[in-house]
Amino acid sequence: MLTRIDHIGIACFDLDKTIEFYRETYGFEVLHIEANEEQGLREAMLRINGTSDGGMSCLQLLESTREDSVVGKWLAKNGEGVHHIAFGTADVDGDADAIRDKGIRVLYDEPRIGSMGSRITFLHPKDCHGVLTELVTAAPSDRAGH
Amino acid sequence: MLTRIDHIGIACFDLDKTIEFYRETYGFEVLHIEANEEQGLREAMLRINGTSDGGMSCLQLLESTREDSVVGKWLAKNGEGVHHIAFGTADVDGDADAIRDKGIRVLYDEPRIGSMGSRITFLHPKDCHGVLTELVTAAPSDRAGH
Numbered sequence: 001m002l003t004r005i006d007h008i009g010i011a012c013f014d015l016d017k018t019i020e021f022y023r024e025t026y027g028f029e030v031l032h033i034e035a036n037e038e039q040g041l042r043e044a045m046l047r048i049n050g051t052s053d054g055g056m057s058c059l060q061l062l063e064s065t066r067e068d069s070v071v072g073k074w075l076a077k078n079g080e081g082v083h084h085i086a087f088g089t090a091d092v093d094g095d096a097d098a099i100r101d102k103g104i105r106v107l108y109d110e111p112r113i114g115s116m117g118s119r120i121t122f123l124h125p126k127d128c129h130g131v132l133t134e135l136v137t138a139a140p141s142d143r144a145g146h
Numbered sequence: 147m148l149t150r151i152d153h154i155g156i157a158c159f160d161l162d163k164t165i166e167f168y169r170e171t172y173g174f175e176v177l178h179i180e181a182n183e184e185q186g187l188r189e190a191m192l193r194i195n196g197t198s199d200g201g202m203s204c205l206q207l208l209e210s211t212r213e214d215s216v217v218g219k220w221l222a223k224n225g226e227g228v229h230h231i232a233f234g235t236a237d238v239d240g241d242a243d244a245i246r247d248k249g250i251r252v253l254y255d256e257p258r259i260g261s262m263g264s265r266i267t268f269l270h271p272k273d274c275h276g277v278l279t280e281l282v283t284a285a286p287s288d289r290a291g292h
Contacts, residue, residue, distance in 0.1 A: 002173075004203070021274070021275055025274075049149060049197045051195045051203070057150070059151075081228075082154075099171055129227075131227055131228060
């Protein structure tokens with residue numbers, strides 16, 4: 001069961017400048033930064049608010065570190081902007097299976113490790129009215145910290 | 147001060163079909179539907195979760211009712227997808243003024259009435275790393291209800 005907006009994923013050309021924009025303009029602070037060599041990404045999580053399921057909602061800023069990365073190709077086509085939205089759930093495996101059974105294409109056979117030790121999968125945007133949609137289960141230690 | 151992700155605005159070709167997609171796929175229910183003749187819009191709010199500031203986070207589904215509406219033109223260019231993001235604040239007037247003073251273009255001179263009696267304004271996407279960004283203060287009676 002999806003119980004929160006976990007984050008909004010925003011692709012940007014320069015992560016440091018974009019972090020600075022969100023800090024200067026709104027006062028949002030960085031919770032976490034990490035690089036994902038495999039995906040050719042560097043990303044920052046900015047915590048915006050806590051949620052009624054005991055989690056939180058964030059902005060996730062995504063910078064491509066390789067032209068041929070998924071986000072790099074997306075940026076070359078679209079420019080900066082909202083890349084995906086993510087819903088939080090306690091059970092990404094069960095929810096992904098249930099959604100697959102409804103005929104929606106789930107992009108990974110099994111959930112993979114996402115940022116901050118979460119487990120994630122994605123739904124095909126063409127099956128979701130144009131919205132690349134992520135499902136996230138936060139890491140246990142991470143959830144406990146909220 | 148912006149204290150929550152208020153909603154994610156998603157443009158769609160057919161509001162009823164898109165509502166049905168979100169209900170069938172995830173179990174999200176409609177909180178509110180309204181038409182805005184002036185803006186050439188029909189919209190639905192789907193409540194996803196409560197937030198730590200006493201508000202809530204929603205998906206806002208937007209259908210154009212006129213080809214020449216802002217959302218209609220956007221859909222013709224981009225197809226379905228995420229149209230804007232909105233942050234909630236107790237003081238949209240003060241926050242809009244403070245953000246304008248930082249050199250970000252605020253699209254309305256004064257906040258206007260948005261859905262569910264809220265007061266809203268928008269920031270120029272070119273000043274926000276490609277993201278059309280809305281600021282929202284919920285109607286008092288609406289906030290009390292959460």
